[in-house]
Amino acid sequence: GESVxxxxxxxxxxxxxxxxxxxxxxxxxxxxxxWYKQESGKGPQFIIxxxxxxxxxxxxxxxxxxxxxxxxxxxxxxxxxxxxxxVYFCAENPHYNQGGKLIFGQGxxxxxxx
Amino acid sequence: GAGVSQSxxxxxxxxxxxxxxxxxxxxGHTALYWYRQSLGQGxxxxxxxxxxxxxxxxxxxxxxxxxxxxxxxxxxxxIQRTQQEDSAVYLCASTNRGGxxxxxxxxxxxxxxxx
Numbered sequence: 001g002e003s004v005x006x007x008x009x010x011x012x013x014x015x016x017x018x019x020x021x022x023x024x025x026x027x028x029x030x031x032x033x034x035w036y037k038q039e040s041g042k043g044p045q046f047i048i049x050x051x052x053x054x055x056x057x058x059x060x061x062x063x064x065x066x067x068x069x070x071x072x073x074x075x076x077x078x079x080x081x082x083x084x085x086x087v088y089f090c091a092e093n094p095h096y097n098q099g100g101k102l103i104f105g106q107g108x109x110x111x112x113x114x
Numbered sequence: 115g116a117g118v119s120q121s122x123x124x125x126x127x128x129x130x131x132x133x134x135x136x137x138x139x140x141x142g143h144t145a146l147y148w149y150r151q152s153l154g155q156g157x158x159x160x161x162x163x164x165x166x167x168x169x170x171x172x173x174x175x176x177x178x179x180x181x182x183x184x185x186x187x188x189x190x191x192x193i194q195r196t197q198q199e200d201s202a203v204y205l206c207a208s209t210n211r212g213g214x215x216x217x218x219x220x221x222x223x224x225x226x227x228x229x
Contacts (some may be wrong), residue, residue, distance in 0.1 A: 036220075101147060107156055
């Protein structure tokens with residue numbers, strides 16, 4: 001069936017280091033992917049998205065890479081800060097033209113050590 | 115501008131009672147989604163509203179769950195005869211599918227605890 005999964009459930013990094021969070025997806029028809037950040041007690045917050053016609057997109061301190069050949073998505077955070085500590089979810093939209101409901105992975109908890 | 119708001123923020127109820135959860139989407143957003151998030155898990159799609167079209171109810175786990183969206187804006191998710199397994203965070207998101215915007219913006223969620 002359709003699924004989006006994460007390779008690492010937890011990730012601990014030193015402040016100032018770069019972080020890489022990985023995600024695998026199973027639906028080759030997915031054309032839109034999103035990364036969300038969720039802090040404790042809050043709803044998911046949009047970080048960055050990418051369409052399937054791109055393989056890289058950059059934002060402020062974040063970069064998303066998409067490898068459609070192996071159906072892999074990653075989120076890179078540069079110069080990780082304590083405020084980046086949260087759970088990060090990848091999500092895919094395999095049926096954008098039919099409603100846009102998202103399929104979420106299980107999440108990776110990022111812990112930033114000062 | 116204002117984001118998605120949800121109420122109540124927390125709800126504790128007894129097994130067998132009915133609950134209503136409210137979502138106020140971002141003004142002007144045409145699409146509204148409900149998701150459920152169990153402890154330590156990802157989000158699970160429940161139901162989707164787009165304009166005046168019939169809602170996509172394919173994610174509702176049982177007929178005890180229902181939702182409506184009045185006037186194309188506010189939505190209410192109702193859970194009848196609540197069970198302990200209904201305990202979760204219920205999240206609402208909205209987006210402007212009629213325009214170029216695709217990103218779903220989430221509210222803070224309602225934390226439901228069924229005793």
